[in-house]
Amino acid sequence: MSITNETLQKHLKDPAIFCCRRQKGLVISAADLEDPSLFDDMEEAGLLTLSPDGLRIEQVLGSTLLTDVEALTPITRDVLDKINETEETPAKEALSEPAAEVPASAIQTSTGGNGMIHIEIGRVENLEHLSLDIPAFAGVPVAAAPAAAPAESPKEEKKEKKVIRTLTKKHIKITDAEIGTETSIKDGKITIDGGIVEKAILEDPLCKSMELSVIKPNERHVYTETIMDVCPIATKVEGELGSGVTKVADGVVFMLTGVDEDGVQIHEFGSSEGYLDEKMYFGHPGCADENDIIIRCNVVIQRLSGMTRPGPFAAHKCQDYVIQAVRNELKKYDGEIVREEICEDVRRPGNPRVVLVKEIMGQGAMHDNVICPTEPCGILGGQKNVDCGNVPIILTPNQVRDGSIHALTCIGPATKEMTRHYIREPLVEGLAADTEMDLVGVVFVGSPQVNDEKLWVSERLGSLLESLDIDGCIITTEGFGNNHIDFIQHIGQAGKRGIPVVGVSFCAYQGQLVVGNEYATAMVEENMDQGGFENNVAGCSCVTKEVAARAIQMLKNKMAGVEIAPAPKKWNNDVINANNKLLGLPETVLLDNGTLH
Numbered sequence: 001m002s003i004t005n006e007t008l009q010k011h012l013k014d015p016a017i018f019c020c021r022r023q024k025g026l027v028i029s030a031a032d033l034e035d036p037s038l039f040d041d042m043e044e045a046g047l048l049t050l051s052p053d054g055l056r057i058e059q060v061l062g063s064t065l066l067t068d069v070e071a072l073t074p075i076t077r078d079v080l081d082k083i084n085e086t087e088e089t090p091a092k093e094a095l096s097e098p099a100a101e102v103p104a105s106a107i108q109t110s111t112g113g114n115g116m117i118h119i120e121i122g123r124v125e126n127l128e129h130l131s132l133d134i135p136a137f138a139g140v141p142v143a144a145a146p147a148a149a150p151a152e153s154p155k156e157e158k159k160e161k162k163v164i165r166t167l168t169k170k171h172i173k174i175t176d177a178e179i180g181t182e183t184s185i186k187d188g189k190i191t192i193d194g195g196i197v198e199k200a201i202l203e204d205p206l207c208k209s210m211e212l213s214v215i216k217p218n219e220r221h222v223y224t225e226t227i228m229d230v231c232p233i234a235t236k237v238e239g240e241l242g243s244g245v246t247k248v249a250d251g252v253v254f255m256l257t258g259v260d261e262d263g264v265q266i267h268e269f270g271s272s273e274g275y276l277d278e279k280m281y282f283g284h285p286g287c288a289d290e291n292d293i294i295i296r297c298n299v300v301i302q303r304l305s306g307m308t309r310p311g312p313f314a315a316h317k318c319q320d321y322v323i324q325a326v327r328n329e330l331k332k333y334d335g336e337i338v339r340e341e342i343c344e345d346v347r348r349p350g351n352p353r354v355v356l357v358k359e360i361m362g363q364g365a366m367h368d369n370v371i372c373p374t375e376p377c378g379i380l381g382g383q384k385n386v387d388c389g390n391v392p393i394i395l396t397p398n399q400v401r402d403g404s405i406h407a408l409t410c411i412g413p414a415t416k417e418m419t420r421h422y423i424r425e426p427l428v429e430g431l432a433a434d435t436e437m438d439l440v441g442v443v444f445v446g447s448p449q450v451n452d453e454k455l456w457v458s459e460r461l462g463s464l465l466e467s468l469d470i471d472g473c474i475i476t477t478e479g480f481g482n483n484h485i486d487f488i489q490h491i492g493q494a495g496k497r498g499i500p501v502v503g504v505s506f507c508a509y510q511g512q513l514v515v516g517n518e519y520a521t522a523m524v525e526e527n528m529d530q531g532g533f534e535n536n537v538a539g540c541s542c543v544t545k546e547v548a549a550r551a552i553q554m555l556k557n558k559m560a561g562v563e564i565a566p567a568p569k570k571w572n573n574d575v576i577n578a579n580n581k582l583l584g585l586p587e588t589v590l591l592d593n594g595t596l597h
Contacts, residue, residue: 002031011036012058015050016075026065028080033057034072048072059084159349161435165243167398169234169341171250172333177214177293183325185333190233190252190326192295200321204314206302208261212322215255215276215294225257225298226271227280227538228315228410230287231419234376234403235327242345242399246376247330250338252293253420254323258315261303266312268366269479272413272538279413280538281528281591286421287539297322309386312366312410320379320406327375343432345398351438352471352559355394356427357461359477359486360417362390362446366410371395371444376403377419384408390446390453392461397432400425400442411479414529414540415506421539426548427474427504434552440468445490447483454486462493472559474551476504476543480511480534488515495519500558504551506541508532508571522558524551525571530590532571537591546585550576553583 014036042048054074063080175188197210233249265271305311361367374381405422477487494501509532
C-alpha cells in the first residue's frame with residue numbers, strides 16, 4: 001500500500017521499500033513506497049526482509065531507478081542514479097528504549113508524560129494500517145519530547161475558580177450486617193428483614209425469587225452466581241443529585257447476582273460465577289473494597305429472559321426495593337461519620353476547557369443504564385439511555401459523583417463498569433481536582449447496535465463538543481469489540497474539529513482495535529490481565545486511578561502540542577509500569593491465570 005505525502009513526512013528516517021514492481025526510469029515519489037507501519041507484520045508473515053544496505057526514504061526521493069525492481073524490495077545504492085545527502089540522525093529504534101532508562105524530563109510511555117500504548121489496527125476500508133501510538137499511560141515505551149505544561153486558553157486570563165454548587169457526602173461507618181426480622185440501622189449494624197424479599201419480587205413479574213445473604217470479608221471463598229452489579233448504599237438527605245447532602249454507608253455494599261429459571265447465568269460476553277474471592281477485583285472502583293461487608297442479593301428471573309432488556313432490569317429493580325428500605329433507615333441514622341467529602345462543581349476561567357466523554361452500553365438486550373434516578377445509584381425516577389435514543393447526555397461532575405448512573409450492563413465482567421464505579425469514577429475525580437483544567441462536564445453517550453445509528457449518535461456528540469467550545473477531551477468506552485466502532489467514530493468527531501482527544505479503552509490482545517482513523521493517536525490501555533484477555537474477574541480491566549492519571553497527563557501533553565512518537569508494536573505491561581514510575585504511581589500487577597494478586 002503506497003503512502004501519501006503527509007504520511008511520508010512522518011517516515012523520512014524509515015527504510016525505503018517499493019510497494020509494487022517498479023520499472024527502470026521511474027522517478028521515486030511517495031506513491032512508489034510502502035507504508036513503514038506495515039513492516040513488522042510483513043516481516044512476521046515472511047513477505048519482507050529488510051536489508052542493512054537499504055536506504056532511508058529521505059535518501060531516495062527524487063532519484064531515478066536504473067533497473068527494474070520487484071515489490072517489497074529494499075532500495076539500495078546500486079539501483080539509483082543518485083542518493084540524497086542527509087544529515088545523520090539517530091535511528092527510530094532509539095525511541096523504543098525502556099521508559100525507565102529515560103530521564104524524568106522525557107515522557108516516554110503510556111503512562112505519564114509522552115508515552116503510549118500500542119494498539120494494532122488492521123486494514124479497514126479507506127484506512128491505511130494504523131499503529132496507535134498510545135500516549136502516556138497506555139502501555140508502550142515511546143520516547144517523546146520533554147513534558148510540556150498544559151496549553152493556556154487564549155480566550156481569557158486565568159481567574160480564581162468559581163464554585164457553582166457543592167455536594168457533601170457523609171460516609172457513615174457500618175461495622176456489621178445481618179438478615180433478621182426487621183430493617184434497621186443501629187450502632188453501626190444494618191439489619192434487613194428477611195421477609196422483604198416477598199414484597200421485593202412483586203416489583204416485577206419477571207423476578208421469580210430472591211435470596212439475601214451477608215458475606216463478611218473473611219468469608220469470601222464462597223460460590224456465587226455471576227456478578228451483575230455492585231451497588232453502594234447512598235441516600236439524599238438534602239437537595240437533589242449533585243448538590244446538598246448525601247449519606248453513604250461506609251464499609252458495606254450490595255452485590256447483585258442471578259440466573260434464570262433454567263440455571264442460565266444472567267450474562268452476555270462471559271460470566272463471573274465461581275468463588276467470590278477469585279471472581280472480583282477487590283479495591284477497584286466498581287468493586288467491593290478489601291474490608292467491605294457484602295450484602296448479596298441473588299435473584300432468579302423468568303427462563304429465556306436473561307438476554308432481553310426486561311429480564312436483567314427486573315433483577316435490578318427488585319434489588320433496589322430492598323436497598324431503598326435500607327436507604328430510608330440511613331436517612332434517619334445519626335451514626336459515626338468516617339469522613340466527609342466536599343465535592344464542588346467549579347469553573348476555572350482561563351484554563352483549558354475539557355470534557356470527559358463516557359461511552360456506555362446501549363445496544364438493547366441487557367445493554368442499558370439508568371440515568372439520573374431520584375436516589376443516588378437508584379432506579380426509580382431515572383431514564384434508560386436506550387429509551388433516550390442513546391444521544392449524548394451531559395451531567396455535571398457532582399451529579400456523576402452523587403450516583404446519577406445505575407449500571408444495568410451485563411457485558412464481560414472484567415470490563416464492566418458497575419454502579420459503584422460511577423459514583424467514584426477516577427477520571428471524574430482526577431479532572432475535577434486538577435487545578436490546571438476547567439472541567440466543563442461529563443458526557444454520557446450510548447452505543448447503539450446498528451451502524452447507521454452509531455454514526456448518527458456520534459455526529460450528535462461531535463456537534464455537542466463543538467458547541468461547548470472545548471480545548472480537549474478524554475473519551476472512554478466500556479467493554480470492547482462492537483462498541484469500539486462508536487469509540488473510534490467519537491474520537492474522529494472530536495479530531496476533525498481540531499479538538500485534542502485521548503482515548504481510553506480495554507484493548508490489549510483480545511480487544512485489539514480493528515477500526516481506526518487519523519485522530520486515534522493518543523490511547524490509554526485499561527487491561528490488567530497477563531494474557532490481555534477478558535478474564536471474567538468482575539471489575540478487573542476498567543479505569544483505575546493509575547489509568548486516569550496517565551490519561552490526564554496525556555491530554556495535557558496533547559493540548560500542549562507535544563508530538564506523539566510511534567510506539568512499539570505489541571502491548572507491553574512493563575512499559576505501563578515504567579510510565580507509572582515516571583508519575584510516581586504504584587506498579588500495575590496483572591492477574592496471572594485468573595489468580596488475584
